[in-house]
Amino acid sequence: MDSMGNAGRQAVRKVLYHHRTQGKAVEGVHIRGITDALRARGVAVDIISLPGADPYSSPRAMSPTRQARPWMKLVTRLPEPLFELAELAYNLVAGFRIAAWLHRNPDVDFIYERYSLFMYAPIWLARMRGIPIILEVNDSATVERVRPLAFRRLAMAIERRAFRKASGLVFVSSIFRDRALAAHGSMAPAIVTPNAADIAKFTFTAEQREGTRARLGLDGHVVCGYLGGFVPWHAIDRFVRLIADHLAAAPHLKLLLVGDGATYPALRAFVESRGLSRQVVMTGRVAHDEVPGLLAAMDMAVLPSAGDYTSPVKLFEFMACGVPPVAPDFEPIREVLVEDETGWMFRAGDLAAAVERVLAHSRDSAGLARVGAAARNYITAHRQWRNNIEELLAFHHSLASGMATR
Known part of the structure; x- marks a missing residue:
């Protein structure tokens, strides 16, 4: 694995990290951990976030509900069906922003996306451009949620397509990967990489x-x-x-x-x-x-x-x-x-x-x-973030070489 990681690091020069979280609390820690470790390996990383949700902006609060922008609070208070329709509509925003970034950065090696429900535009764009896209899976329509899904069948259908059409998937635990595979029948090649600390x-x-x-x-x-x-x-x-x-x-x-x-x-x-x-x-x-x-x-x-x-x-x-x-x-x-x-x-x-x-x-x-x-x-x-990056770059290298197994 380490030799593959070294090869992957030599090949990768630029990565786009896309996420649809508020960029604070635990998700902010994870995003910064991955990004900082990639940059420490000499990889240029650009982040596309929700407007106003830069994970490097202050304050890095532990409670996302306290630091959320007013428009974020408004959206989260919508009735569940409207909230999910807003998530679905965000594909248009994300697609436009990522397409504009790709136009300015045609030399990107791959897109790394923190998967979100109802999100598919980045995968469609990546496939259209012939760019690898790896999804980091921390959420799924298959798990029990604080806010039960109103459009669960739609969320499952989009997720099934996303998990099959992505270049690769990164899960945080084996049981999560196995549940997703059981629910969707088949998926893109996947690895399991638990979280970490610096x-x-x-x-x-x-x-x-x-x-x-x-x-x-x-x-x-x-x-x-x-x-x-x-x-x-x-x-x-x-x-x-x-x-x-x-x-x-x-x-x-x-x-x-x-x-x-x-x-x-x-x-x-x-x-x-x-x-x-x-x-x-x-x-x-x-x-x-x-x-x-x-x-x-x-x-x-x-x-x-x-x-x-x-x-x-x-x-x-x-x-x-x-x-x-x-x-x-x-x-x-x-x-x-x-x-x-x-x-x-x-x-x-x-x-x-x-x-x-x-x-x-x-x-x-x-x-x-x-x-x-x-x-x-x-x-x-x-279990430092650099270990996660070694595994990620080795995974990217194996995908590029056609050596990954399901």
């Missing part, structure tokens, strides 16, 4: 750790952290409510909760009403650039829940910082986490078990240090 951005000194801990009142305690959205499907509110009754018997333990979202106000009110504010520290929304400093203060971390097909970026960021995670045993997490070596798992959905694991491991400082160091070594060697 180890250089998650390296800190003892002074930085001590400073953050002193500022937040964490000195002398074992700190279990959480990083991400306060939304029902991440279940951090339910985890805190379950562990609350155990905190009095665990005075050595403090929780550091970073982020915000729909369940944040009620959870903060619960913490205050129970008199837990000294043991449960809630930072609220922070810019992503502040995340490494906050991770530096943690001794362990918890992911109460995750998608059963997704690859949580926060998992890799915890591990990159040497913070051992306690995570649900979904298959994508089992693909990257080794029990009692780079982290610990609990049965997905069993938050009582998550509480038990956090309490037990919080009393084992030596185990936290051992597993945290191994987790960081794993990320350093195998």
Whole structure:
């Protein structure tokens, strides 16, 4: 694979990255990670985003709902059928913008697109121009959504054609790839590349750790952290409510909760009403650039829940910082986490078990240090964004050489 990656890197000089996300929160982290790693390899990368959704613009907020442009908020509030029609209509905007870019950049090596539902114009244009297009698949009409699809049959039909007509597909987990293949029957050649982290951005000194801990009142305690959205499907509110009754018997333990979202106000009110504010520290929304400093203060971390097909970026960021995670045993997490070596798992959905694991491991400082160091070594060697780029460029090379297999 590495020799193919080297060949791919030598051949690729220019890439267009197209996405239809708001460019913030987790998707912004992913887009910047891929783009920065490509540029570090000497590849020129241009990004076409939703107007006003440049992933490099400030603020790089953790909560996309807080930073969204007014027109974005208006569109997301449309009734679901109208919202999906707006997504479908965006093909015209994307097609026009990509066609104009291709006219100015005829020497592009391939288009890399973060796949979005109802999106097909970029694939049609790429095929018309004879340009390879690789889809990075983080969403699908086959998965359960917060907003149930009104035009699911149409979304499935467009997705089936997109997955078959693209040059190649990149999935974040094996189970996601397998579900898509089962739903659509056949697809373009595909690879599985979990998410990653940049180890250089998650390296800190003892002074930085001590400073953050002193500022937040964490000195002398074992700190279990959480990083991400306060939304029902991440279940951090339910985890805190379950562990609350155990905190009095665990005075050595403090929780550091970073982020915000729909369940944040009620959870903060619960913490205050129970008199837990000294043991449960809630930072609220922070810019992503502040995340490494906050991770530096943690001794362990918890992911109460995750998608059963997704690859949580926060998992890799915890591990990159040497913070051992306690995570649900979904298959994508089992693909990257080794029990009692780079982290610990609990049965997905069993938050009582998550509480038990956090309490037990919080009393084992030596185990936290051992597993945290191994987790960081794993990320350093195998799961940095540069590793994803090596796999992507090798994949592009194999597609160009006609060697990829389905």
